[in-house]
Amino acid sequence: MTTIAERTPEAERAVETAAPGVRLKLSRPTTTAVVVHVAGDVDASTAPRLHELLAPRLSSVAETVVVDLSEVGFLGVAGLELLSHAQHRAAARGVAFRVVDGPVCVDRALRAAGWTDAVAPHPTVASALSGDTGWELTPPVLPLD
Template identity: 45%
Template sequence: MAATAVPTPPLLQISSTQPEPGSLVVEVDGEVDAASAPELSVALEPVWAAVSTRVVLDLSRVTFLGTAGLAELLRAADRADAAGVALRLVGGTRCVDRAIEVAGLAGRLPLSPDLGHAMHR
């Protein structure tokens, strides 16, 4: 009897919502590492031209944030600066908060404790 392959869920899922005009919330769920960081880059590429005020990256469901993920967050910060858009990050998980802290990036990638705070600061 042959074994049946069970599909595995993707390591990274990305979705977005527009809670108010000019703003976009991008929800990132899963692992952001060398294998999945390019997916985040592709998902964010059209964002900078589509918003005028704020992009919130909700990382509250990220289960792993590696150096490639940190590099992508820095690129996002640079793109936001170039587009004149405020970039806000929602942390709240130990892996995200700790990765940004240990890398010494808290000044460049400040974290909001929740979505409401990120949307209105």
């Protein structure tokens, strides 16, 4: 006998998958937010698997989608193209799309692609979920006369 479980936020709370070169984990910290944790290399061979996991979340009822790149060892052109496509799709649907920066190689790839000009990467998942980029703008202190 086969049973079909209803798909609820709790059911998606800890979905993990592995493909050669990359590990992906999906978590749902709130009922309106989804976090895709990526570890390993994101290149032409692994980007399709990330797309398979990410695309349905951009079409779901999620209000915020976060891609956590903090454990990525390599971010290639295919990964950058995927992030760009996902960001555009999210914007078209009114979904907040946020990226958590990673090691130096990820930061360099994001900067080289001009990603940081359009979207400020977040330092942590918590800041991405709160919408805080970690960048503080402080007004200049003027001397009193």
